[in-house]
Amino acid sequence: MGLVRREQQPAEAKAAPSVETLLRQLDDPDPDCRREAALGLDGVAEAVPHLLARVGPETASTVRDALLTTLAAHDTTEVAEALAIHLASDEADLRTSVAEALSTMPGSVPAIIPRLIDDPDHDVRVMTAMVLADLAHPGSLTWLADMIRQDPHPNVVTAAVDALLPSLGPEHTELLRDAVRRFPDDPFLRFTVEAAVG
Amino acid sequence: MTSSTTAGLSAVDFEKFREFFYKRTGIQFTESKRYFVDKRIETCIKQAGFPGFNAWFSALRLSDRSGLLQDLINQLTVNETYFLREDYQFDSLLKTVLPDVLAARGGAGRMTGPVKILSLPCSTGEEPYSIALRLLEEWDQIDHVDVEIHGADIDSAVLDKAAHASYGERSLQRVPMSWRAKYFAPVGAGRYQLDAGIRGAVTLHQINVCDTTSMRAFRDFDVIFCRNVLIYFDELSSRRAAENLYGAMRPGGYLFLGHSESMSRISPIFTPSRLPEGIVYQRPSGGPR
Structure with a gap:
């Protein structure tokens, strides 16, 4: 007993399974196997449609997170568009996971932000504010300010205020107070703004 | 500045280099790191005998x-560390985490296989050797349990130093x-130089934590220390x-991160646990969520 050295080196990285095998394993009944397959398909362009097709139906969140990690590395408008569909999902975990993935795609997501900001579903606009909260793009703060200034739904405005808070500057004070004046009957928005700017 | 001299x-050039290095390692350098990066690239160019960047x-x-x-990787990865750094996490390992690991695995004497601990990145070895010293000196179960300690790093030069395990005063300042x-x-x-018995008990590996294929070689660790490295990666990496x-x-x-790092900003797959000594993250023990 005590400190022991492993008798042999851990297996050198096992040979990676073929793409065909990994694609097959995306449908394996074992979630760990599906998760490993999703991660193993990193950088495989031909796998993208297969991965996208499994984001919605996948029931294990660990597998879904792995699917999204691999997909987010394909920072293209096609992937961003396909993922953004799930921002309207009734499933909160799926919406949130997709928003987190989209926020790591600064190359493609900015192109779809204007459409998302104008989406008729206010829940999609709330999720868009979440995406913008972490999207590393010089336009993020401007888009959030536009949402605070113009969006007709108080929940969207509150989400945008929340997303803006970590970057809040003196130049935003009047913007936030105007938002409270636009929705005088929304106590949560009032509370959020008062906590931020007094 | 010109594009092809070592000045x-x-x-x-910086943008081309930055994209290349990111794709190969997952490490992202921002403009604020220009001076740091320029100096080290200059060193690489000179050492390899090239006339300039291009x-x-x-x-x-x-x-x-x-x-x-x-x-290049060896030049650009930060390796400064010392023994017993942020050792409140080693307190947590001894007082809370290892007892829980033993209980979860059926208790000392009834476990199948050793307790496995990974230090990644291990740099020049101070962290995995600190763990070994703390276990040998302060853990009352060390004579009843087999413990495997592994260290891993992307930088081959620091692994050579870790294997040699020879340290100066600065590294050892916190060692009683x-x-x-x-x-x-x-x-x-x-x-x-550290005792050969301890050197020999720690297994060292070269690995990139962002490389899924090579990371497949690592399985079934009970505890991983991955401190002060994720802050160098962008969100996706x-x-x-x-x-x-x-x-x-x-x-x-259990997963220990550096004191300024938070998994909640990175991924929801781990469960945070608040221990008396601080936050630690756990892989959920049930089936997949």
Whole structure:
């Protein structure tokens, strides 16, 4: 007993399974196997449609997170568009996971932000504010300010205020107070703004 | 600045280099790191004998001189550390985490296989050797349980140093004198080498935590220390690293991050646990969520 050295080196990285095998394993009944397959398909362009097709139906969140990690590395408008569909999902975990993935795609997501900001579903606009909260793009703060200034739904405005808070500057004070004046009957928005700017 | 001398990199060169290095390692350098990056690239160019950036960068991308990339990685990864750094986490390991690991695995004497601990990145070895010293000196179960300690790093040069395990005063400043007398021998020039028994008990590996294929070699770790490295990655690389760490752990296993790092900003796959000594993250022990 005590400190022991492993008798042999851990297996050198096992040979990676073929793409065909990994694609097959995306449908394996074992979630760990599906998760490993999703991660193993990193950088495989031909796998993208297969991965996208499994984001919605996948029931294990660990597998879904792995699917999204691999997909987010394909920072293209096609992937961003396909993922953004799930921002309207009734499933909160799926919406949130997709928003987190989209926020790591600064190359493609900015192109779809204007459409998302104008989406008729206010829940999609709330999720868009979440995406913008972490999207590393010089336009993020401007888009959030536009949402605070113009969006007709108080929940969207509150989400945008929340997303803006970590970057809040003196130049935003009047913007936030105007938002409270636009929705005088929304106590949560009032509370959020008062906590931020007094 | 010109694009092809060693006097510095042009903005275009820096961008080309930054994209290349990110794709190969997952490490993202922002503009604020320009000075740091420029100096180290300059060193690589000189050491490899190239006339300037363009020739060196071309060889880096296109030639079969794999040593060029490894030299670059070695230059650009930060390796400064010391023994017993942030040792409140080692307190947590001894007081809370290891007892829980033993209980979850059926208790000392009834466990199948050793307790496995991984230090990643291990740099020049101070962290995995600190864990070994704390276990040997302070854990009352060490005579009843087998413990495997592994260290891993992307940088081959620091792994060579870790294997040699010879340290100066700065590295050893927090090591009690009694431990120093017991486990270290002076080797001249103010340096001390760690006891061969402990050196031999820690297995070292070269690995990139963002590389899913090579990380598959790591499985069933009960505890992983991955401190002060995820802060160097962008969001996407951090997520992949987190997924790879998850895959390397046993269900219920514990993950320690650096004190300024938070997994909640990276990935939801781990469960945070508030221990008396601070936050630690666990791979959920049940089935997949």
